Amino acid sequence: MRLPAPAKLNLFLYITGRRPDGYHNLQTLFQFVDFGDELAFTPAPELMLSPPLPGVALEDNLIIRAARLLQAHTGCPQGAHIHLTKRLPMGGGLGGGSSDAATTLVGLNRLWRLGLAKHELADLGRQLGADVPVFIHGHAAFAEGVGDIFTAASPPEPWYLVLNPGVEVATPAIFNDPALPRNSPVLSLEQRLSSPWQNDCEGLVKMRHPEVAKLLSWLLEYAPSRMTGTGACVFGTFDRREAAEQALKKAPAGARGFVAKGCNRSPLLTALDAL
Template sequence: MQALYDVPAPAKLNLFLHVIGKRPDGYHLLESIFALIDWADTLHFERRGDGLLQRHDSEGANLPPDDLCLRAARALQQASGCGFGADIHIDKRLPAGAGMGGGSSDAASTLLALNRLWGLDWSLQKLKELGLSLGADVPFFLGGTHAFVEGIGEILHPVTLPEQRFAVVKPAASIATKEIFSSSLLAMSKSVAIVAGFPAHNSSENKTVDVTRYLDGFGKNDLQKAAEAASDDVVQALELLETKFGNSRMTGSGSAVFARVVQENGKSDPAMATMLQEAIPAGWQGRICRSLEHHPLKGWARD
C-alpha cells in the first residue's frame, strides 16, 4: 500500500446558474452546468500510523485552522474507523471566496486520496454520501466529469463538453454566499428541463447529456445582479472581460468572473495570459484556463 500521494484539486466554473425554487429548509434549488478547469490546488498526503491528522500549508496559504480538507479527513477517519492518520500539505493556488469551489474540491481530493492511502476501498457512491455532509459541491468533484447539476448541487448528470478556453478573473473582493442568497436582487428562472436534451428536474436518471449546442450565450447567473450590487469589483471585472473578450459572466456566488475565449489573431495562451495580467488591477488574480476532459482523479474510487 502506497504511503504518500500528490493529487490535484481543480476548480469549476458555473457556465450558467439558475435559481428555480426554494426548499422548506431555506436551501435554494439550483440548475447549473459545472465545468472542470485546469486551475487547481495541489495536495500532498503522507500516511501516519498514530492516527493524527495534521495540515501543513504552503507559504501565504492563509487557510482557516479547520478547513474543509481537515474536516473531510476527520469525517472519513471517523466513519471508517480507520486507525491511520495523515500529514497533509496544501499548495493553495485557487483563490478563496471566488465561487470556483476551491474548498469543496480540496475536500473531494482529500476523500479520494485518503481512501487509497488508508486502503479503505470505499465505493464512489459511499464517498459521495459522506461528501454531501461536508458541502453541496463536494459530490460533483468526486464524480469526475462535467455535470448538469440540480437540487442544491447533489443531483448530478454527466455532460459532454468540447474543450473550452476561459479567461478567469478573481477581484480582490470576496462576497459571502449567505449575503447573495438573502439579497432582494436574487433572480429566479424557470427550469431548463424545458430545453430539449436536459433531464427532467429532480430526475434520478444519471445520463450523459450533450450540451454543446447550448454553450453560446445560453442561460445566465441568477446571483450576478445581487453580487454586482454588493461589490463594485464584480462590476469592474465583468466590464473588463466584456471589453477584452466580448462576453462575461460570474461563476457561482462570486466574486470570480469568466469569459469564453475564442482564439483570435493567432495569439497563444501565454500571450493572452500576459494581456490579461496587464489589464487587471493590482491585487487581482487572472488566468487563461482550459476545460479538463475529466477530473484528474476520475477512477480513484470503484463504482
Template sequence: MSLKVSAPAKLNLFLHIVGRTPNGYHALQSIFQLLDFNDELEFTELTNTKIEFTCSDAALESEDNLVIKAAKSLQRATNTRKGARIHLTKLLPMGGGIGGGSSDAATTLLALNQLWQCNLSLAELADIGLTLGADIPVFVRGRSAWAEGIGEKLTPLQLPEQWFVVIHPNIHISTAQLFAHPELTRDTPTSTIRPALAVSGHNDFEPLVRKLHPDIETIFQTCQNIGKAKLTGTGSCLFISTDSKTAAENVKILLHKSNPTLTAYIARGVNVSTAHEQLQLAT
C-alpha cells in the same frame, strides 16, 4: 506510503435558481466545468489516528479547514485506525466561487480512501462530501456535469474543450448574504439538460453582485470590449471563455492593458478531474 494529488477548480457556466427544495434550500440548475487549474495536496499515511495538517498559507491551518473535516469524516465512516499527514499547497484564489475548499476536501476523500484502502465507492464518498458542502460531490465524482438540487444531483457532460480567463477581484462575497437577499431572483424556469445553456444561460446572482459590489461592476465594464464576462457561482471570480489558449492569452493581455491591477489566470476546461486521472479513477 505517500500520494501527491491535485484539487481542480470549477466554473459554473450558468447558474439558475429555480425554486426551493422541500427542506428550504435553494433549488439550482447549473453546468459545472472542471479546470486544469489546481491546488496540490500531499498525503502520507500514519500508523496512528492523528490527522496532521499543514498549508503553504499558515492562516488556513485551522480545525475548521475542510481538509481536516473530510479526513475525520472518512475515519468515522470507515472506523479506520489509520491517520495521515496532509500538506496543502494553496494555488487557487480563495473566496472566488471556483470551489477551491470544496475541491481540497474532495481530493482528501479520494486520496485517503485509496491510501487507507477503505474501498468506498464514489457514491459513498460523495455522500460523505455532501455533509460538508454542496459543491464537494462534483469534485468527488470527477466529471464536468449538469447539476440540479442544491448542486448534488449530477449528470456527467462531455463539454467541448475551451480555454478560460479567470479574473479574481480580490473581494470577499458573503454567500449567505446573497442567498438571503430579497432582490435575488428565485424563479427562473426549470430546463431539461441542455449543454447549450453553457452559452445562453445566465447567473441569477450576477445582477445582485454587480449592484452590491461596485468594484466588481467596474471589472465587468472593463471586460465589455474584450469578451463576454460571467460570474461563477456566487462570485467573486469572473470568467471569459475562448476557443484556444492563444485567444485566452490575448484576452489576458488586453485585460492587463485596461487594468494592470487585475489578477487573471488562464485555465483549460477538462471533462475529467485531474485528481481522478492521477489516482487512475478515470474511465
C-alpha cells in the same frame, strides 16, 4: 502521493425557486479546469495539515473535517500529513474548499487502502458541502435540486481566462438577499444548452461588489464572459490559449488570474489513473 484539487466553473447558474427549508432549487452546469490547489499525502501517526490557512481554525478546515469524517465512517486509526499548496482564492466561486475536501476523501481512501466506492465517498462529501460530490465523481455535470442531482454533460472545452477582483463573496449573504432573482423557469439540459447562458447571482453580486462589475465589464471587451457561482471570480471564454494569455497580460491593476483549459473529465481522475 500528490493529487490535484481542480477549480470548477459554473458555466450557467439559474435559481428556480426557494424551498420551505430555506434552501434554493437551482440549475447549473459544472465544468472543471486544469488549474487548482494541490494536496500531498504522507503516512503519519496522526492527522496533520500544513501550512495553516490564515483566518481558518484547523478543525474548521474542510480538509481536516473530510479526513476526520472518513476516519469516523470507517473506524480507520491511521493518520496522515497533508500538505496543501493553495492557489485558488477563498470566496471566489471556484469551489476551492469543496475540491480540497473531495481530493482529501479520494486521496486518503487510496492511502489508507479503505476501498470505498465512489458513491460512498460522494455520500460522505455531501455532508461537507453540496459541491463536494461533483468533484468526487469527476465529470462535468448538469446539477439540479439544491445542486445534488447530477446528469453527466459534455459541454465544449475551451480556454478560459479566470480573474479574481480581490474581494471575497459570502455565499449565504447572496442566497439570503431578498433581491436575488428566484423565478427562472425549470428547463431541460437540452433547452439550457441551446439558450444563451447567464448567472442569476451576477446582477446582485455586481451591485453589492462594484469591483466585480468593473472587472466583468473590462473582460467583456475581450470575450463572452460571466461570473462563476456566487462570485467573486469572473471568466471569459476563448478559442485559443494565446488569446486568453494576451488578455491576461492586459488585466487591470489589482486583478489576479490564470488561463486554464476546460475539462469535462477532472484532472483528479487523470492523476489517479497514473498512480
